[in-house]
Amino acid sequence: MVAIMNEALQLEVGQRVLEVGAGSGWHAATIAEIIAPLDTPRSEWGHVYTVEIVKALADNAKKNLMIAGYADRVTIINADGSKGYDEKAPYDRILVTAAAPDVPNPLIDQLKPDGIMLIPVGSVSLFQSLIRVTKSADGKIRQENLGGVAFVPLTGEYGQRF
């Protein structure tokens, strides 16, 4: 899934990326390798902001990323990422790593023109559709279905209702 999403995100050096759901921190690290590679001057680096609602996971991801050498390229925030992370918006790319009932409006608002968002949308039952949301330069929103996926549920204000 990480391989598929990283291909579909069209990542470039220097991009500002929002990840909703840090999990272990691994996906964020693979993105940091593309948008802030060590063989590029630090002034050209992009940054990954990853929001994790479960405190214990956020702490664990932070530790993992520090040990693996990504502390200055990835920032972990322990908060409700279903609302995005307005403090560092707008973002070139947004990826959501949990299944949402719909595309949350705050995430659309926090996407830059020419931005791309990947988000699994569907019910809490096993399968969802991976949706690619693109915002054109003049702000028009387009959604395409990239196929069936299986993610854990998104929680928080714009998450699943149980």
Place this chain on the structure above:
Amino acid sequence: MEKTEWEKLIDSLIKQGILKTPKVIKAMKAVPRAKFLPPDTQQYGSVDTPLPIGFGQTISAPHSRSVKLD
């Protein structure tokens, strides 16, 4: 030099046509999943399946969407 299990997995994702872009391939190779797994599952880091990371959550598979869909 003998390839690591992680490098073999990435090679297989390239062969399947899932990984295509050189910089994405380079990035995936650079970050073995095992580094982000709890000690009791690290040995499965290069197996293409989701794994538990505690707190009721999972780490994504390198590729597989789910066994049922493939």
